[in-house]
Amino acid sequence: MSKINVFQKIFKGRTPPPTVERAELINGYNAVFTAWSGDAYANDIYRGAIDAIARNAAKLKGSHVVRYQDHTKVDGDCRLNRLLQIQPNPYMSAFDMIYKLVTHYFLYNNAFAYLQKDERGQIKGIFPIRALNAEFLSDGIGELYCRFLFGNGKEVTLPYTDIIHLRRNFNDNDLLGDANTALMPALELAHTQNEGISNSIKSSANIRGILKFTQIMAPEKLKEEKDAFINDYLQIANNGGIVATDQKTEYIPITVNPATIDDKQIQAIKTKIYDYLGVSEKIVNSSYTEDEWAAFYESTIEPMAVQMGLEFTRKIFNDREQAFGNCVIFESGRLQFSSNATKVNLIAQLMPFGLLTVNQALEILNLPGVEDGDKRLQTLNVVDAQNANTYQLGGGNNGKIG
Structure with a gap:
């Protein structure tokens, strides 16, 4: 059986770029990304927080849609929607x-994905890129390229127009998000806490006493007497907790008081990391209320959805296609996470105005649609403002309604 070369399968057929050199930036910084050497992902608090954000962000549904000037929106290319929604x-x-893009986004403040295209320029695959190093280059006419160096030593140079690039803490560098060095003190404290707890546990298993013999014994005999003393008196089975010795031995206990870490100190470090990432502890352990989820969605998930939508749109569609309303949006059924009381109240408020179809109301309640469910129902107490007088006066029916 032949070995599958995933690298060649992804980047096969790439045309070698023209002569390129390192891009010159406005602020003088080098346009080079290097994966952060601080292994933040090894910290359980940091990993748990990123996982909570990533698995909730991964519920976002990417869609190619076409927006028209009359504010109507229709589904776009079904093939592209399949890549965005099912299998990229x-x-x-x-x-x-x-999930992978969001994880890279918070670990490195830069997340990359390669848009693989066919000979006609159509998207046929989207591949997240985990590179050790990324260097921005430019050719003679100012086109931007990105050279990626991977863990296996291989490298590839791709047009920046074929790269999805999401940035966080986008400040100093013209092209890259800043590194997570600001978080290092909190991660070091968290590591020190874990080490302190581990050492405290270990210290309780060290020497607990000195067994002093008043007689001179051979080393073998000393070890034999020590083992016998441990088996007789320092095992869990010694329920009485009493040690009996004669004149030939003297047992001197050693009291070990290991240092303990205050719960408030542990919580302070957690809060530092959670605040840095924009997530709360209740989101991480899934004990949030409806309002707490809404705050998390609006402050962390929704900005990412906007950023992803804009980046996918500008990299997938050219200026002309965008002018005709082609775009990519990432959205989530936020009401799926609302309480039943909120859902019912929302439907009761919106249905009388004809703002929801029957099937839309059923979808909010997580129920299947029905036949002819795309019709809108509206109460007769609400009429078009232009027809209000006609409705009240009965129009040409001599004052009668109906």
Whole structure:
């Protein structure tokens, strides 16, 4: 059986770029991204927080839509929607792709994905890129390229127009998000806490006493007497807790008081990390209320959805296609996370105005649609403002309604 070369399968057929050199930036910084050497992902608090954000962000549904000037919106290319919603590449689902991008986004403040295109320029795959190093280059006419160096030593140079690039803490560099060095003190404290707890546990298992013999014994005999003393008196089975010795031995206990870490100190470090990432502890342990979820969505998930939508739109569609309303949006059924009372109240408020169809109301309640459910129902107490007088006076029916 031949070995599958995933690298060649993804980047096969790439035309070698023209002569390029390192891009010159306005602020003088080098346009080079290097994966952060601080292994933040090894910290349980940091990993748990990123996982909570990534698995909730991965629920976002990417869609190609066409927006018209009259504010109507229609579904776009079904093939592109399949890539965005189901399988962006042969190796992962859409959930996996977004999860990976979001994880890289918070770990490195830069997340990359390669838009694989066919000979006609149509998107046929989206591949998240985990590179050790990324260097921005430019050719003679100012086109931007990105050279990626991977863990296996291989590298590839791709046009920046074919790269989805999401940035966080986008400040100093013209092209890259800043590193997570601001978080290092909190992570070091968290590591020190874990080490302190571990050492405290270990110290309780060290020497607990000195067994002093008043007689001179051979080393073998000393060890034999020590083992016998441990088996007789320092095992859990010694329920009485009493040690009996004669004149030949003297037992001197050693009291070990290991240092303990205050719960408030542990919580302070957690809060520092959670605040840095924009997530609360209740979101991480899934004990949030409806209002707490809404705050998390609006402050963390929704900005990412906007950023992803704009980046996918500008990299997938050219200026002319965008002018005709083609765009990519990432949205989530936020009401799926609302309480039943909120859902029922919303339907009761919106249905009389004809703002929801029957099937839309059923979808909010997580129920299947029905036949002819795309019709809108509206109460007779609400009429078009232009027809209000006609409705009240009965029009040409001599004052009668009906």
